[in-house]
Amino acid sequence: MPMIDQLTIPKQIDTSLGPEYNALRTEGMQHIRDLASAIWSDYNVHDPGITTLEMLCYALTDLNYRITLPVENILAVDHDNANSMHEQFLSAIKILPTYPVTPDDYRQLFVRIDGVRNAWIKKSPHSIIANYKQPDGKPLLRYAKPGENALTGKEVKFDLKGINDILIDFEDFPELGGDVAKIKAKQDDIIKQIKSVYHYFRELCEDLDQVKAVENQEIVICAEIELQPQADPEMIWARIMFNIEQYLTPDIKFYLLKELLDKGMQPDEIFEGPVLDFENLQGIDTKFTKQGFIIPAELAASQLRTEVRLSDLYRIIMEIDGVRLVKRISFGFCGCTAPQSEVADKIYKSNEWLLCVQDGHKPVLCETNSSFTFYKDVVPIELKQSEAQADLNQLRKDWQDNVEAKKIVDLPIPEGDYRDIAHYETLQNQFPENYGISPLGLPETATTEQRSLALQLKGYLLFYDQVLANYFAQLSNARILLTADDSIRKTYFSNTVNGIRDAEKLLDGYAQWEKTVDDVIKETGQDNYPERKNKFLDHLLARFAEQFNEYVFLMYRIYGEDYQRNIIRHKVKFLKDYDQMSICRGSGMDLYNAKTPDQQLVNVSGMEKRISMLLGFSNYKMQQLSVEDYLLFKADALHYNWTISQLGVVKFKGNANFLKEIDAYEDLGLVSVLACDRENYRLSPGATAGKYVYNIANSAGTLLTHNDMEFSAAAIETEIAFIIKFMQNDFKMEGMYVIENILLRPPFDYTGDDSTHHQFMPVCLDPNGVYCEPLDPYSFRICVILPGYSVRLRNTAFRTYAERLIRTETPAHVLPRICFIGHDQMVGFEAAYKDWLAAKHIAVSTDTPIDPVLNSKFIDVLEKLYTVYQQGQLSDCDDDTQETNPIILNKTSLGTLQGGTNNNS
Incomplete structure (x- = not known):
C-alpha cells in the first residue's frame, strides 16, 4: 500500500523575500515578464510601471520589518503597557506553581511560618476491622488497635489512606527568655497556623489527624581537637556547634531569584512546587514570613535523620578553618547525669561509630554533657565560654537575618516598546514629484486632463494603499486576536490611509472611510467572527494542552449554530480563570478557615471548579440546586411550556408549546444560552406608546419567547444588561x-x-x-x-x-x-x-x-x-x-x- 505524504508546516521558512528589497523587485520583475512580455518590454527604472513596482516593494519591506519586530513590541500598547501585558499573559508566579501535591510541597509552606524551623508530614497509621460474622448479616466495623490483626475466618482488615500527621521542629524563641508558659502559647499558636495552611491547601480525599512537636533524641559528642596557632578557639567552638546543629537538623536555606538564576536554574525549575503568590491568597490569615525561594533537592535532604555517623562529624570538624587535627572523637546517646568528665570518659570507651535515631525523633546535640577540648600544639586551651556562646548566638542570628532578607519576586514579563504598528502613510507620497500625486500636487498651470490623470492614478494606487493599511491594522491588533476577551467582536481590522492629498475627491464620505471598510467586511460575510474567534481561542487553549472539542461537537448536535457564541464565552471564562483551573485542580474544600459569604460561595474542591467550567456551567458557586430559576409546566392537557425567572420575577416565557417534555426542556436550554448575548435580543413596540418589550430570537430570526413587560427606551437597555449578567453568572440551571x-x-x-x-x-x-x-x-x-x-x-x-x-x-x-x-x-x-x-x-x-x-x-x-x-x-x-x-x-x-x-x- 503506497505511503501517504504527511502535510506539515516546515519549521524553517525562507523569509529572504520579505526583508530584501532587491529580492522583491527581482521577483516582481519576473512576474511582469511572465504576464506582460508581449506588450511591455521597457523595464528601465524610468518606466512608471517599474516605479510603481519599486514603491510597492518598499511598502512590503516596511510591513515585513514590523512583522519581524520582537513579539513584545507587537503586543505593546501606548498606555499602561505593564498592566496590559499582565492581562495578556500569566506570569511565572501565577501559572507555574500549584497547590501542594507531595509531602515536600507541604513542607515548603510550613517552614515559611514564623517559629517553624522544619516540618514533616507523615502517614497516620489507622486501620479498620470488619467483622462479617454477625447475626443480622451486616458487617460490624471498628477501628483496629495498634498492632491488632483481623481474626481469620471472621474478620477482614484494611488500612485508611490519606490521613496525615504533621511533626514540627519549633525554633528556640530566645526572645521569650525561657518562659515555659509563653513558649507553650507560642507553639499552640503556630500549630493553629499549621492547621490553617494544611486545610487551606488540603488535597482531595486527604485529612489531618495530629499536629505535634517532634521529640528530641540527645546525642553526646566528645572530642579533642588541635587548632592552628592563629585560630580563635571561641569562634572555632561556635562554628563546630553551629555546623553540627545543621548536620543533625538542618535549617532550610532560602534564596533570591537572581541567586537561583545565577546557579543556572531555569524558571520552570525555580517556580516548581507549591504556591508562592502569598499576597493574593484569600480566606486565610496565616502570614508567611519567610519568603525566599527553596531548592527542592535541599529540602528533600532535610528529612528527619535516621542515623548519625561518626565519620560525618569528623569531616564537619575538619572542614572548619583553623582546625589542624581531630585527635580523638566519640559519641553516644545522652541520658547520663554524671559529671561531664565521667560522661566523656564513658563516651570515649564506647567506641561507637554509628547511632540509629529513634523513629519520629530528631537528633540534637546535648550541650550540657558534650565536651570539646582544644589544643595548640600540646598546650590545652581554656575556652572563654561567654564569648564562645556569644559567637554561636551571632552565627544563629546571621542565619536568621539572611532568611528574613530573602524575598520572592516574580519573573518580569517583557513589556516591549510601543511602535504604533497600525500607522500607515500612503505610498503615493514616495513617488517622484513629477507624477503630481505627492503632497505638493500639480502646479497651478496643470490642465484639467493632467489633474484627472493624477486623480485616476491616485484612485488606482488607493487599492494597494487600502490593502496594505489593513495588513498593518491586522498586525497591530494581534494582541486583541490572541487574548481571552470577546468584547471586540471582529477578527479582521481595517485602517485609514493617511496623507493622501485631495482624498475627499477620491472617496465619498472619506471621514467615515474606516467604518465603511468595516461595514463592507461585515456585510460580505468575510469576517465570520464566531468561527474565527473560536479558532484563536482554541490556539490559546492548546498552549495549555486544553481543548473543548468534544463539548463543542455535542453542543452543536443539541443546539446547532445558535450555541457558537456561547462556546466563545465558555472558552473566554475558562482562560481568564485558568490560573485557578490549573493551580488547585487536585485540592479539596477548606473546612478550617473562616470565610466571608462571598468566599464561602466558591469554597469548593478544585475539580468542581474545573469540571464546572469544562461542562459550560454558568459558575461553580455552592448554590441551592433544588431551587431552580426556571419552571416547566403543562400549558394544556397535551403540551408543555416553560418560564425563566430572576429573583421570582418571570423574565422569559416560551413562545411555543411542545408535545414532548424533553423538547420543551431543550427549547428552554437554548433560550438560556441565547439570553447571555445582547445580539440575540429583539425589541418591539409595546402596547403603550413610547414603551418597548424585549424577546429572544435564534440565528434564523425566529422569536423563541414572548414578554408583556414594557420599558422605556433607556430603561429597557438597563433591564437587558441586568438579565444578561444574571444569565451569565447566576442562573441556577446546573451545578454539582x-x-x-x-x-x-x-x-x-x-x-x-x-x-x-x-x-x-x-x-x-x-x-x-x-x-x-x-x-x-x-x-x-x-x-x-x-x-x-x-x-x-x-x-x-x-x-x-x-x-x-x-x-x-x-x-x-x-x-x-x-x-x-x-x-x-x-x-x-x-x-x-x-x-x-x-x-x-x-x-x-x-x-x-x-x-x-x-x-x-x-x-x-x-x-x-x-x-x-x-x-x-x-x-x-x-x-x-x-x-x-x-x-x-x-x-x-x-x-x-x-x-x-x-x-x-
Whole structure:
C-alpha cells in the first residue's frame, strides 16, 4: 500500500523575500515578464510601471520589518503597557506553581511560618476491622488497635489512606527568655497556623489527624581537637556547634531569584512546587514570613535523620578553618547525669561509630554533657565560654537575618516598546514629484486632463494603499486576536490611509472611510467572527494542552449554530480563570478557615471548579440546586411550556408549546444560552406608546419567547444588561457537589459502641467473607452529585459526556461514584448536606468531634441516592406516536424525573 505524504508546516521558512528589497523587485520583475512580455518590454527604472513596482516593494519591506519586530513590541500598547501585558499573559508566579501535591510541597509552606524551623508530614497509621460474622448479616466495623490483626475466618482488615500527621521542629524563641508558659502559647499558636495552611491547601480525599512537636533524641559528642596557632578557639567552638546543629537538623536555606538564576536554574525549575503568590491568597490569615525561594533537592535532604555517623562529624570538624587535627572523637546517646568528665570518659570507651535515631525523633546535640577540648600544639586551651556562646548566638542570628532578607519576586514579563504598528502613510507620497500625486500636487498651470490623470492614478494606487493599511491594522491588533476577551467582536481590522492629498475627491464620505471598510467586511460575510474567534481561542487553549472539542461537537448536535457564541464565552471564562483551573485542580474544600459569604460561595474542591467550567456551567458557586430559576409546566392537557425567572420575577416565557417534555426542556436550554448575548435580543413596540418589550430570537430570526413587560427606551437597555449578567453568572440551571468519603469517618476514639450514635459507612462484604473491591469505603473515594432533572443533564448524550469528563478530570488515584439524582432526592440531600457542612466546619476548626447524629443522617441520605433516567415508554409495535420514548438499557427508567420510585431498566 503506497505511503501517504504527511502535510506539515516546515519549521524553517525562507523569509529572504520579505526583508530584501532587491529580492522583491527581482521577483516582481519576473512576474511582469511572465504576464506582460508581449506588450511591455521597457523595464528601465524610468518606466512608471517599474516605479510603481519599486514603491510597492518598499511598502512590503516596511510591513515585513514590523512583522519581524520582537513579539513584545507587537503586543505593546501606548498606555499602561505593564498592566496590559499582565492581562495578556500569566506570569511565572501565577501559572507555574500549584497547590501542594507531595509531602515536600507541604513542607515548603510550613517552614515559611514564623517559629517553624522544619516540618514533616507523615502517614497516620489507622486501620479498620470488619467483622462479617454477625447475626443480622451486616458487617460490624471498628477501628483496629495498634498492632491488632483481623481474626481469620471472621474478620477482614484494611488500612485508611490519606490521613496525615504533621511533626514540627519549633525554633528556640530566645526572645521569650525561657518562659515555659509563653513558649507553650507560642507553639499552640503556630500549630493553629499549621492547621490553617494544611486545610487551606488540603488535597482531595486527604485529612489531618495530629499536629505535634517532634521529640528530641540527645546525642553526646566528645572530642579533642588541635587548632592552628592563629585560630580563635571561641569562634572555632561556635562554628563546630553551629555546623553540627545543621548536620543533625538542618535549617532550610532560602534564596533570591537572581541567586537561583545565577546557579543556572531555569524558571520552570525555580517556580516548581507549591504556591508562592502569598499576597493574593484569600480566606486565610496565616502570614508567611519567610519568603525566599527553596531548592527542592535541599529540602528533600532535610528529612528527619535516621542515623548519625561518626565519620560525618569528623569531616564537619575538619572542614572548619583553623582546625589542624581531630585527635580523638566519640559519641553516644545522652541520658547520663554524671559529671561531664565521667560522661566523656564513658563516651570515649564506647567506641561507637554509628547511632540509629529513634523513629519520629530528631537528633540534637546535648550541650550540657558534650565536651570539646582544644589544643595548640600540646598546650590545652581554656575556652572563654561567654564569648564562645556569644559567637554561636551571632552565627544563629546571621542565619536568621539572611532568611528574613530573602524575598520572592516574580519573573518580569517583557513589556516591549510601543511602535504604533497600525500607522500607515500612503505610498503615493514616495513617488517622484513629477507624477503630481505627492503632497505638493500639480502646479497651478496643470490642465484639467493632467489633474484627472493624477486623480485616476491616485484612485488606482488607493487599492494597494487600502490593502496594505489593513495588513498593518491586522498586525497591530494581534494582541486583541490572541487574548481571552470577546468584547471586540471582529477578527479582521481595517485602517485609514493617511496623507493622501485631495482624498475627499477620491472617496465619498472619506471621514467615515474606516467604518465603511468595516461595514463592507461585515456585510460580505468575510469576517465570520464566531468561527474565527473560536479558532484563536482554541490556539490559546492548546498552549495549555486544553481543548473543548468534544463539548463543542455535542453542543452543536443539541443546539446547532445558535450555541457558537456561547462556546466563545465558555472558552473566554475558562482562560481568564485558568490560573485557578490549573493551580488547585487536585485540592479539596477548606473546612478550617473562616470565610466571608462571598468566599464561602466558591469554597469548593478544585475539580468542581474545573469540571464546572469544562461542562459550560454558568459558575461553580455552592448554590441551592433544588431551587431552580426556571419552571416547566403543562400549558394544556397535551403540551408543555416553560418560564425563566430572576429573583421570582418571570423574565422569559416560551413562545411555543411542545408535545414532548424533553423538547420543551431543550427549547428552554437554548433560550438560556441565547439570553447571555445582547445580539440575540429583539425589541418591539409595546402596547403603550413610547414603551418597548424585549424577546429572544435564534440565528434564523425566529422569536423563541414572548414578554408583556414594557420599558422605556433607556430603561429597557438597563433591564437587558441586568438579565444578561444574571444569565451569565447566576442562573441556577446546573451545578454539582463533591463529597469526600474520608470526611465522613467516625472519630478515631470510636469503639463501635452504638450508644454514641456514630456510624461507619457500609461496606460490600457478605457473611462468607467475600467482598467487592475496593472494600475500603473511605480512602480516596468521592461521591459526585448532579441534578439529573436539569435542562442539559436530562439529555442522554450530554449526561454520558459529563460522566466521562468527570472520570477523566478526577485525580487518577480517586474513585468517583457519580449520581444524577432527581429533584426530590436533591431537596433531601441539600438539607442534610447543609446541616452536616455547618457541623463539620465547627468540628474541624475547633478540633472537636462532629455531632454523630448529623454525620450518621448524612451518610444515610448519601447511601440512598441513585441515578434517575429519562422516562421511557413500552408500547406495541404499531405505536409510532410522537410521545413514544424507547426503553434503552441503562439509559431510561419506568417512572418520572420529578419524584417517586424510578426502576432502572
